[in-house]
Amino acid sequence: MDYDQVSDQERLIIRFPYVTGENTPKGLAAKKFKELIEKRSNGKIEVQVFPNSSLYSDYKEIEQLQKGNVQMIAPHTAKFSEILPEAQLLDLPYLFNNHEEVDELAEGPVGAEISRLLEKKGFKLLAVWNNGFKQLTNNQKPIQTPEDLFGLVFRIAHSEVIKEQFELAGAKSIVLPFDELYRALEAGKVQGEENTVSNINNKRLYTHQEYMTKSDHGYLGYFVITTNQFWSSLPKDTKTMLEETIDEVTEWERQTAAKMEEEQYLQLKQQEDLSIYELSPKEKTEWRNTFHSTYQWFTNKIDNKVIEEYVKTK
Numbered sequence: 001m002d003y004d005q006v007s008d009q010e011r012l013i014i015r016f017p018y019v020t021g022e023n024t025p026k027g028l029a030a031k032k033f034k035e036l037i038e039k040r041s042n043g044k045i046e047v048q049v050f051p052n053s054s055l056y057s058d059y060k061e062i063e064q065l066q067k068g069n070v071q072m073i074a075p076h077t078a079k080f081s082e083i084l085p086e087a088q089l090l091d092l093p094y095l096f097n098n099h100e101e102v103d104e105l106a107e108g109p110v111g112a113e114i115s116r117l118l119e120k121k122g123f124k125l126l127a128v129w130n131n132g133f134k135q136l137t138n139n140q141k142p143i144q145t146p147e148d149l150f151g152l153v154f155r156i157a158h159s160e161v162i163k164e165q166f167e168l169a170g171a172k173s174i175v176l177p178f179d180e181l182y183r184a185l186e187a188g189k190v191q192g193e194e195n196t197v198s199n200i201n202n203k204r205l206y207t208h209q210e211y212m213t214k215s216d217h218g219y220l221g222y223f224v225i226t227t228n229q230f231w232s233s234l235p236k237d238t239k240t241m242l243e244e245t246i247d248e249v250t251e252w253e254r255q256t257a258a259k260m261e262e263e264q265y266l267q268l269k270q271q272e273d274l275s276i277y278e279l280s281p282k283e284k285t286e287w288r289n290t291f292h293s294t295y296q297w298f299t300n301k302i303d304n305k306v307i308e309e310y311v312k313t314k
């Protein structure tokens, strides 16, 4: 995009850092958002995207957004768990059966409630983007039953629900930022991790992992978010353009995430040094039962009718 026609005073810059690679659902959607907004605003809005934690690692992102040093971020919802414990709803094991159920939640009363809670904390939720379902990888042994997790050490994103999930199986968990994960696996600081197909593939997380279980045991998605302060500083027509574009990109992102999950799983299956065990529907039900007590554990920790009612239906 040629910005020569737009003076610095006229231009709005949106800095948008993220931690994953570019060829991921989040990376591709950020690129699409940038392209569409710059075109539609005739260069008056410039979106600067910073992939691969090149600007900040994931926990710093939220802090820097609050300080106004970046204007938009899309962290894994779990990374909001300290600011908003209710966000851990999305970490409950086997909460969703498919991507459609995730989208229904995001667009329905629970999504609206999360948005309201975030607003009270100073954030404007723009969209929920999907990545996909989490799988388990490790360098010790094939994991077929929850009992196989016993004694292993996994890297997790910061979330008490995820910690509880591993504790229930007698496994240990260590919280590390995403940009430290590859090295932690390489150095043997952790034996395994849980992540989506696209992250395992894109960051080559399988390199130091011999085993993967296609468990689909949890969801990983993103809060596409800005601050109330930044949002309220924007003119009405800019807000409308941003909202319409984000809605369009969100629809595209969700389709892309579902497609990438399928395609990249086939690529992982080609990795000669990675042995994959795929849970059957019956095994998934058994895993779900094993971890189901996290639901009650979670609702005891929060005080929110809308979310508690939703969990009860699960």
Ligand code: LMR
Pocket: 019, 020, 058, 075, 076, 131, 157, 177, 178, 194, 195, 199, 220
């Ligand atoms: C992780 O930390 O494993 C993921 O949340 C990274 C991401 O943003 O997908």
